[in-house]
Amino acid sequence: MLRLLLLITSVSAFAPATFGILRPSSLHAADPMQKPLTPTDYMAVGLACCFAMNDNGKLNEAWIFEPLTAGSLETIEHGIETSYKQVMALAAEDFFEGDLNEPTGIKIQNLQALGEGYEVSLCDNVIERSLAASRTFRRREEAKSLEFNEMSDEYNFSVERKRILNHVVEVNDADNVKQDMSIDVYGREEEGEGEDLKNQIEALEAA
Numbered sequence: 001m002l003r004l005l006l007l008i009t010s011v012s013a014f015a016p017a018t019f020g021i022l023r024p025s026s027l028h029a030a031d032p033m034q035k036p037l038t039p040t041d042y043m044a045v046g047l048a049c050c051f052a053m054n055d056n057g058k059l060n061e062a063w064i065f066e067p068l069t070a071g072s073l074e075t076i077e078h079g080i081e082t083s084y085k086q087v088m089a090l091a092a093e094d095f096f097e098g099d100l101n102e103p104t105g106i107k108i109q110n111l112q113a114l115g116e117g118y119e120v121s122l123c124d125n126v127i128e129r130s131l132a133a134s135r136t137f138r139r140r141e142e143a144k145s146l147e148f149n150e151m152s153d154e155y156n157f158s159v160e161r162k163r164i165l166n167h168v169v170e171v172n173d174a175d176n177v178k179q180d181m182s183i184d185v186y187g188r189e190e191e192g193e194g195e196d197l198k199n200q201i202e203a204l205e206a207a
Contacts, residue, residue, distance in 0.1 A: 032135065032138035032139060033135050033136075033138065033139070035138075036100070036101045037092050037096075037100040037101055037131065037134060037135070038092065038100070039091060039092060039093035039100065040091050040092070040093070041091070041092040041100075041134050041135070041137070041138075042089065042091070042092075042134060042137040042144050043067065043089065043090045043091065043092055043094075043095045043130065043133070043134050044067065044068040044070075044072075044073045044087055044088070044089055044133070044137075044146065045065055045066070045067055045068070045087065045088050045089075045090060045095070045111060045114060045130075046065070046066050046067075046068050046072075046084035046085075046086070046087045046088075047063060047064075047065065047084065047085045047086050047087070047088075047114050047115055047118065047120065048063070048064050048065075048066045048083045048084050048085070048123075048163070049061060049062075049063055049083050049085055049157075049159050049163075050062045050063070050064055050083060050162075050163040050164070050165050051159075051162045051163065051164050051165065052164070052165045052166050053164060053166055059162065059164065062121070062165055063085075063115070063118045063119060063120045063121070064120060064121055064122065064123045064165075065106075065108075065111055065114065065115065065120055065121070065122050065123060065126070066084075066123040066126075066129075067123075067126070067129050067130040067133035067134070068084070068087065068133060069132075069133045069136040070136040070137045070139070070140035070143035070144075071136065071140070071143070073087065073143050073145060074140070074142075074143045074145075076155045076156070077145050077155075079155075079156050080156060081156050081157075081158040081160070081161070082155050082156060082157060082158070083157070083158070083159060083161075083163050084155055084157065085153060085155075085157050086114060086151055086152060086153035086155070087114075087146065087151065087152055087153075087155070088111065088113070088114040088146070088149070088150070088151040089144070089146035089147060089148055089149065089150055089151075090110060090148060090149065091148050092134055094107060094110050094148075094149075095107060095110065095130065096127075096130070101131075103127055103131075105127070106122060106126060106127070106130070108122070113151060114151060
């Protein structure tokens, strides 16, 4: 009996432990950002006023539908200036077409109230960005300031700092030299740099 007990003990001592190990599948299950979307996952969609530069170099208004992350929605709720005219909350099943985790499109008809009175297009990479943005609300339940299908325009809307969608900055060697000269040893730009950019935008608008 003693020998049998010792044998069982020795075998148990070398048996691999199966508890306390975080396997990849369990890590994903524990991380809300990794879990598949469900029909009731939260979506916040904003109507944003941006600008696009035409062939003549003039800026034209361009309204877009754009997903907001939990952090973005919380920020504009605190009165920070924003390009979002209004925001609408939707359930994931009312926003995505097809499989929620491999959607084929957006149910644009459910955004009609949000874009009423405006000519609106979808933002670039809308599906990928929306999938990622929706998951951010899983960690910030308190950011869900709107009920499903509720819309709000109580934000500090401003286009003073314009969002230009198709503006491409071409950098050459001269620009690099100018940039180096405009930054001091503490990494600060000279005071005129920001004003120059503002003047350029105003000149484009007046053209």
